[in-house]
Amino acid sequence: MRDEPPTLCEREFVVQGIVENLRLDGRSRDDFRAVKLFLGSQTGTALCTLGNTKVYCTVSGEIGEPTRNRPSKGLVFVDVDMSPMANPSFQHGRLGSKGFELRRMLELVIRDSRCIDVESLCIRAGKEVWKVQVNIKVLDDDGCLLDCASVAAAAALHHYRRPMITVEPERTIIHSEREYAPVPLNIHHMPLCVMYGFIRDGEISITDPDSREELYLDGCLWLSVNKRKEICGLHQTSRLILTTAMIEACANRSFQRVSDLTDLITEICANDAATRSKNQVVEGFSLVFDELLHTNENHPNELIGPAIPKAVLNKFGPAEKDEASTSAQLDLNDATCNDDEMDDAKIQLQAEQIAASLKVQEENKEEGKAKKTPGSRKKENTEVMDLLDGLDDVGTADVVEKTHEQPPQTGDQDFSLLSAKRKKK
Amino acid sequence: MDPENRQRGRLRTMRTSLGHLSRVDGSSIFQAGMTQVWASISGPGNAPSNFLEPDRIAFDVQFTTNFDQQKNEIVDAFIERVLEKVVECDLHPHTALTVSAQVLQEDGSMISAALNAISLALLDSAVSCNSVMCGVQLSKDQDGRLHLDPKRKEETGDFIVFACKATREAGATTISSLKFGTWNDELSKAAEEMALAAASEIFGFFREAFQRQYRNDIFSKLADLSLTES
Known part of the structure; x- marks a missing residue:
């Protein structure tokens, strides 16, 4: 099914609203939508919602052969699934241009930023390494997919535990959960994406545009930043000319945002780990029923982790x-x-x-x-x-x-x- | 949430929420015990022309799980077979109905949970159907005992999924089944009986879900409810 085409009068309405600092959902230009983060009962699963956007991420690992050029390094794969659940204009099993862009950017953020310590994933150099597969599934598309996906992926990577292994001369033993506690991944830093949209040829920027606003933007800027104020990736769509001052302003805003989001993720993962270590029942996505359904009551910029007191x-x-x-x-x-x-x-x-x-x-x-x-x-x-x-x-x-x-x-x-x-x- | 000493013939606690996705025509979350499935329906609408059929509706089904991917295609075909029997196919020629189901959390009985989630999404999207359907899963342990709605611990390679539909005259009847492993006639019949009894309970749950959805929740589109088996 095709998407509704944008109309001229709506464009006028939306753009004029943004100029007057009024947006369709009542936010101001610099406000983000509320973020909610859930961790599943299986390790390595996370669900992140940003307003109406919902992204689900699973991380899984298997043992495979390394590439010839890098015999002592583990592999990280990123896969994106844009299903019709997110948007009826998407097709099963097809990524489309939006999907390709998303996958490329996520590869940049997760794999090419070297946030995962791939050397620790090596079992036998040249023969056996861990292959970490990050699966992103877009469940609902309401703009800013990359922001949401990067948070979900970071949370899932932190939540993931690979089974403990013992290397013997002739064989590799994979231990079950009951024998040895599974091991988390070694993660150096956590780059997260923040997206900015621009109207009026880059004069005015808005944070976290939703799907309706995305239609009328002149261009977007994606900044991938970590908590240490390092920029790990920068991507701009369309041929917009942005001033240095504007990009700097966006970067400065991202630092604060990403530091807050990182705190949220570490807090939630620590909470989950504590629950698991005490052998308590992990509620996982059951919390979705209590927390997800009241999206409209949230204030902008709110960060919500349901399992946290x-x-x-x-x-x-x-x-x-x-x-x-x-x-x-x-x-x-x-x-x-x-x-x-x-x-x-x-x-x-x-x-x-x-x-x-x-x-x-x-x-x-x-x-x-x-x-x-x-x-x-x-x-x-x-x-x-x-x-x-x-x-x-x-x-x-x-x-x-x-x-x-x-x-x-x-x-x-x-x-x-x-x-x-x-x-x- | 789920008491460990659940009897073998009882279903786990079910929870559902309807219409939680913004862009599709019908959506639902269905949770049985700790297994959670999200389903969505959009259409009947247009699709690539090679996919459409001239005299009836076409189904584009995708069941996705990251936990056991080998069976995905078999389950897709099964769901399609069930939908063909429930949806009024002749009413919408040359259109397609897009059905997606995603398992978010797995703790056994994933296929029946997917069927139930799809059924709720179908009702939420108000596509014309001749009946309401649901799914019931049973597994057989090594001693040949049947487990209704098995958890992951209770699940074995031998399991059977029944798709049931509600009829006015005879209550619940089975429309299709999917078997894995070896099942003899006797055991299959016993399983079917258990499944039909469970199906009427599930239909009762569906009814209550929709009654609550349309009774008092005018302001927020979404309703949440959970039904604990007494």
């Missing part, structure tokens, strides 16, 4: 920052008590938690005192870096390298795109 969630919201920071600290204390159960993932999580709580504290302090001397701020930053370094040393060598690459001014807002580009080269 409300006190933790407030961290993502605008209010009650103090409570959130203390609860994060409490979690931390609990976690540090039992040293026996610590593994790499937990340490990484803790590092992120510390960073997050310190950041919140910093923000709180900033609210209290209008300005601070640059010296004290630097001191704080070095403290944060020291903490992070100490924790990361326990992890793999790669992680340590990455943290050293991190720019020393974590709290500073003045970021220039040029320096990022240079660093990339």
Whole structure:
């Protein structure tokens, strides 16, 4: 079935609305729709919704042969399925131009950004490696598919556990879940996408356009950013000429957004892991019934993780920052008590938690005192870096390298795109 | 959610939600125990011409699961066979009905859950049908005992799926079945009896779902309900 063609009068209406900072669903130009994230009862499954857009992601792994050029590296595949469930104009088993674009971008974000440590996926060099398959299924298409898909994929990758294996001279033993606890993937960083639409030849930008608005845009810019304020990918549709100031503004907005989303994902995954380690019943997608159905009641920019208690969630919201920071600290204390159960993932999580709580504290302090001397701020930053370094040393060598690459001014807002580009080269 | 000591002849707790997808004509989420399936229906509408049939409606069915992909095509054909018997095919010549079912979470009885989800989506999209259908899955363990609506733990290679439809005169009747493994006549008949009893329970659940959907939920389009077996 074909899509409804856009009309001129509606274009006029939508575009004029955006110029006056009014959008069809009541948001302003800079508002995002509410994000909801669910993890399934099977590991490596996640469902992410962004307004009406719904994307489901599964991650699975199997043992296969490596490529000849890279005998000691695991493989990551990304597959996208645009089913008619999302949009009746899609066909079963066909990607279409939109699907190809989505797949290419997801490959860029998940595989080519090297966020997964593929060397740790090697079992026997040249013979056996893990093949990680990321399957994205678009369930409902209401614009910004890539944003939603990248969040779902990141959550599913964090949620995935591969079976433990033992390498013996003649054979490889794959252990069942009951013998050994399955192992999570080694993930260095988590690039997430943020999409911006442009009207009036790139003069005005809107965040998170829905499917109706997407029809009338002059062009889009996709930024793939990680929590450390590194730009991992940039893609622009159409021949729009954008100013540096505009791209920089978009990048700066993405940093905050991605840092919030990353917190949401780590929080949800930690919560899920805690439930599983206590042998409690994992409700998985049953929560969809309670949380998914009230989409209209959400405020813009809200981040919702159904399995998380409300006190933790407030961290993502605008209010009650103090409570959130203390609860994060409490979690931390609990976690540090039992040293026996610590593994790499937990340490990484803790590092992120510390960073997050310190950041919140910093923000709180900033609210209290209008300005601070640059010296004290630097001191704080070095403290944060020291903490992070100490924790990361326990992890793999790669992680340590990455943290050293991190720019020393974590709290500073003045970021220039040029320096990022240079660093990339 | 599901009590471990469920009797062998009882269904698991069912939950459903209707019309949750924005772009398709009919959609539903169906959950039995921990198995969750999303289904959508769009059409009757146009499709590539090589696909259409001159005198009746054509079905474009896709059942997707990431957990056991080998059976997908067999299940597609089965669902199509069932739909042909339920939908009024002659009413919409030269059109296609697009049916998709996606298993989000798997804990046994995935095919029957898909049939139920599709049935609810079909009712939600209001395509003209001659009856309501549902699916019931049974599995046979090594001792030859039957398990209704098996969980993943109870599932074996031997299982049978019945598609049943509701009739005014005789209650539930079977319209089609899909068998895996070895089944003798006697056991199949016993399974069918169990399936028919379960089917009338499922139809009762469907009825209640739609009554709730249209009774008090005018403002939000969606209704959620769960039915616990007493």
